[in-house]
Amino acid sequence: MQTKIKSFQRKVNYGAQIVLVGALTGAFAGVVVTLYNVLVVMCEEFAVDYYKVFLAHPWFIPLLFAALFLGGIVIGGVLKFLPMIKGSGFPQTEGATQGLLRFKWYKMLTGMFAASLFVVFMGLSAGAEGPSLMIGGACGDGVSSALHRNSVVRRYQITGGACAGLAVALNAPLTGMIFAYEEAHKRFTPEVFVCSFSSVVMAVVVRNLLRPAMGLPVGPFLSAFVFSADTGLMFLVYTLAAALLVAFAGVAFYFLLFFARRHFKKLTFWKGLGRYTIPFVLAGAVGLVTVWAMGGGVELIQGLGSNSEHTMSVFGAPLWASLFIILLLKFIVTVVNTGMDLPCCASIPMMAMGAVIGRLCALLFGKLGMDPALSDPLVVICMVTFFTAVVKAPLTGIIMTLEMTWNFTFLLPAVVGVAVAYVVGDIFRTEPLYERLLEELVEERDAHAQRLVVRIRVTEAAGRAIEDILWPFSAYVTEIRRGNESVAPRALTVLEEGDILSVEGTPERPAEFMAALTSLVGEAVDGPQEMQSNVPGER
Numbered sequence: 126m127q128t129k130i131k132s133f134q135r136k137v138n139y140g141a142q143i144v145l146v147g148a149l150t151g152a153f154a155g156v157v158v159t160l161y162n163v164l165v166v167m168c169e170e171f172a173v174d175y176y177k178v179f180l181a182h183p184w185f186i187p188l189l190f191a192a193l194f195l196g197g198i199v200i201g202g203v204l205k206f207l208p209m210i211k212g213s214g215f216p217q218t219e220g221a222t223q224g225l226l227r228f229k230w231y232k233m234l235t236g237m238f239a240a241s242l243f244v245v246f247m248g249l250s251a252g253a254e255g256p257s258l259m260i261g262g263a264c265g266d267g268v269s270s271a272l273h274r275n276s277v278v279r280r281y282q283i284t285g286g287a288c289a290g291l292a293v294a295l296n297a298p299l300t301g302m303i304f305a306y307e308e309a310h311k312r313f314t315p316e317v318f319v320c321s322f323s324s325v326v327m328a329v330v331v332r333n334l335l336r337p338a339m340g341l342p343v344g345p346f347l348s349a350f351v352f353s354a355d356t357g358l359m360f361l362v363y364t365l366a367a368a369l370l371v372a373f374a375g376v377a378f379y380f381l382l383f384f385a386r387r388h389f390k391k392l393t394f395w396k397g398l399g400r401y402t403i404p405f406v407l408a409g410a411v412g413l414v415t416v417w418a419m420g421g422g423v424e425l426i427q428g429l430g431s432n433s434e435h436t437m438s439v440f441g442a443p444l445w446a447s448l449f450i451i452l453l454l455k456f457i458v459t460v461v462n463t464g465m466d467l468p469c470c471a472s473i474p475m476m477a478m479g480a481v482i483g484r485l486c487a488l489l490f491g492k493l494g495m496d497p498a499l500s501d502p503l504v505v506i507c508m509v510t511f512f513t514a515v516v517k518a519p520l521t522g523i524i525m526t527l528e529m530t531w532n533f534t535f536l537l538p539a540v541v542g543v544a545v546a547y548v549v550g551d552i553f554r555t556e557p558l559y560e561r562l563l564e565e566l567v568e569e570r571d572a573h574a575q576r577l578v579v580r581i582r583v584t585e586a587a588g589r590a591i592e593d594i595l596w597p598f599s600a601y602v603t604e605i606r607r608g609n610e611s612v613a614p615r616a617l618t619v620l621e622e623g624d625i626l627s628v629e630g631t632p633e634r635p636a637e638f639m640a641a642l643t644s645l646v647g648e649a650v651d652g653p654q655e656m657q658s659n660v661p662g663e664r
Contacts, residue, residue, distance in 0.1 A: 146268060146278060147285045147320045151327025154264040154289040158257045159332045161238055162294055163339065165245050165253040169420040172248040176412045176419070186413070193409045196247045197402030198395075200240060200467065205397070207236040212463070213252075213470035214259025215308075216563035221262060222284045222309040224276075224597050225567050230266035233259060240468040245420065249408040250458040252421035254294045255470025258304070261290020265324065276641045277595055281316055284309050285324030292325045293332045296346055297528035301325045303521050308559065314593050346423075346529040349430030350501040356535050360499055364506055367486040368542040371479050371507045372549035375514025378456065378475070379555050385464025404461045411454045415439045415447075418454040421470075422477025425451070429484045429504050431497075445488055452481040472512060479511025480504050502535040506542040514546035517557040522546075578603075578629045579639065584647035587622035591615065597641040600630040625650060 179189050204211050209228045214237060220226030241256040265286025269279040284305050292301025305321040306313050333343045342348075392400035411418050417425050417437060428435040439447040459474040486507065487500035495503075509522040516522075526539045586594055591602055591614060602614040604627040612618065620626075626646060632638035643649055 142274075142278065143281055143316060143320050144323045146272060146274060146282055147323030148327045149272075150265040150268045150282050150286045151289045151324035152331055153268055154261040154286045154324065155293055155328035155331025156335065157234070157238075157264055158261055158290045158293040158328070159335045161242075161257060161260060162253055163336075163341065164242055165421070166423075168242055168246040169424070172246060172412075172419060173416045176248060176416055180413060190406060190409050193247060193405040194402050196243070197405035198398050200244065200405075201398035201401035203236070203240050204401070204466070204468070207232060207240075209233055210237045210240055210259075210468045211466040212468070212562060213255030213472070213559070214262075214468075215255050215470070215472075215559040216566055218259050218262040218283065218287045219309050219559060220563050220566060221266070222280055222287065222305075224280055225563065228263070228266075230263040230270060234263035234267065237263070237468055244462075244467055244469045247405060247408065248412045248419045249404060249467065249469065250411075250418065250420065250422070250455060250462055250474050251467070251469030252471060252473035254291060254421075254472050256468065257290040257294035258287045259290070261293070261324075261328070262287035264290070275644055276597070276637055277644055280595065281320040282324075284317065285320040288321040289324040289328030293328050295525070295529065296329070296332070296343070297525060298325045298329045300521060300525045300528055301328075303524050307518050307520050308557075310595075312592065314595070316595065347426065347430065347505065349427045349433040350505065350530060351431050351498070352502055352530060352532040352534055356499065356502060356538055360495075360502075360535075361538055361541060363486075363490050363495055363499070363503060364538040364541050365545065367483060367490075367503060367507050368510045368545035369549070370486065371482050371510040371542075372514045372546040374478070374482060375475070375511045375546060376549060376553045376555060378460065378478070378511075379515050379550075379558065380553075381460050382463055382471075382558075383561075385460050386466075389464050401465060401467070404458070404465050404467060407458060407461055411458050414454060415451055417451045418458060421473040422455070422480075423473060425455070425477045426473075426480045426504075426508065429480050431501050445485060448481050448485050448488075452478060452485070455481070472516070475515055476508040476512050480508040482511070483507025502538065505530055506535065506539050509539065510542040510546045513543045514550050515555075515558050517547060517550055517555065519543045519547050576629060576631050577635060577638070578627060579642060580650040581626045581628060581642055581646045582648050582650050583620045583622055583624040583626060585644070586620050586646045587624075589620055591618050591620065594645055596628075596645070597630065597632065597638050600628050600632075600638070600642065603627045603629050620646075 179186050209217055210233060217226060217228065221228060237256045237259050241251065244251045262283045265282035266279060269282045287309065288301040288305050291304050292298045302321045302325050305317050310317050336343050389400055427433060428437055437444060437447050437451065439450045455474060455478055459471050462469060463471045483504035483506065487503050491497055505526060509526045513519050513522040522543045523539055527533060605612040605614050605618065606625040607621060628642060630638060639649065
């Protein structure tokens with residue numbers, strides 16, 4: 126009985142620790158990510174303004190391209206010095222939450238903060254949600270480091286910080302929490318829920334206190350859209366047709382993206398720095414054609430709403446032609462930026478492309494008799510359909526739809542659109558975008574790590590299933606000895622006190638690996654023993 130009481134007390138203390146550290150993580154992430162997103166908007170607006178100046182004074186355009194060329198060299202140098210800030214930040218953060226990757230939080234926070242702002246300032250198609258997530262994850266890692274928490278709590282707080290960063294960037298707390306279950310850990314456990322909930326709630330509260338203090342609005346992400354019309358059966362037909370078109374466009378984007386990544390890696394002129402000038406110079410050419418293809422795409426999405434005060438016109442072309450030009454340019458620059466691994470995210474640009482396709486479909490369906498009041502819901506559905514077709518996170522897409530609009534009237538059509546995107550992606554055998562990018566990162570690690578085997582007696586993990594334990598990276602249970610019996614280890618196998626587990630893994634830091642196992646499971650029966658692995662990188 127006394128052993129059970131002590132075990133219960135340890136669990137209570139552990140849970141309270143996660144809540145308190147999570148709240149601190151949320152407060153830290155809330156301040157930093159709110160400031161970051163405010164600066165991103167300012168940089169986007171400044172970039173649009175100075176492109177208009179160059180258009181008004183074309184004799185200065187060579188100076189623009191000279192600055193962009195130099196900007197590409199600068200970013201190339203930064204990425205050589207800080208390779209972990211390449212890309213969106215999603216795969217690196219997911220890898221850190223899963224124990225696959227490690228980064229120094231202060232370098233990642235300051236590096237991603239500055240580099241991604243620079244990319245936005247130079248007018249590239251760059252979303253802020255990925256960097257926000259990575260900055261939030263770095264905040265969680267920083268809080269855990271400052272409080273000297275163990276590696277398990279550190280991973281939970283990276284998760285909580287990442288969720289908080291995403292929630293603050295989109296003003297979508299549920300979307301932030303869903304990231305923990307659908308992307309980061311791909312499972313629901315009490316610890317994952319507690320760390321994500323405490324961090325997200327505190328971060329969103331901090332955001333909603335800071336923004337009014339800075340004279341900024343606090344409201345839905347898509348304020349220029351109207352959702353008063355009732356959706357009927359015919360709207361489901363329109364949604365199905367539009368979702369099919371958007372899903373095929375998303376799949377095309379997916380394959381072109383990885384085609385670009387393969388070929389850009391072959392460009393090594395100027396010690397690899399020269400290739401980074403390509404997306405910068407391309408961004409300059411695109412920005413001179415239309416500023417609507419610049420930036421992350423939030424203003425583009427807002428401009429498609431029925432309450433928008435903006436008129437989209439490229440060289441005086443009609444709306445449908447202007448939208449097609451914007452879509453084509455946005456598609457090209459986003460593929461190039463993401464394929465080049467610039468420190469920016471493609472999620473909002475992807476949603477912007479889906480929204481443009483949705484508006485084009487609404488124009489066509491309007492000719493066929495669709496109520497114009499249904500255009501805004503169709504645009505939003507196509508927006509999350511494109512996102513789901515590439516990222517393959519359907520639950521995130523659905524929740525994101527609700528939180529961005531604060532409206533539930535078109536939930537069923539949104540589910541239909543997301544389902545179509547997921548099925549089309551499966552037909553073409555696409556993998557979730559950020560999972561595949563994470564796999565590429567992990568493959569770059571040393572593939573010949575030494576395999577270890579450890580025997581652990583269960584005390585702390587008694588009563589828990591194997592799948593509910595946050596095992597260190599590469600660790601898996603190969604045998605369970607229960608008295609004189611051998612129990613086959615399965616995901617749903619519930620551990621009992623006194624069980625002896627044989628755990629294998631290929632850790633980078635054996636001492637940390639052992640410390641994590643003992644804090645999670647119990648006491649070590651013997652130290653780690655080396656094993657030879659015939660399969661490089663086998664896990």
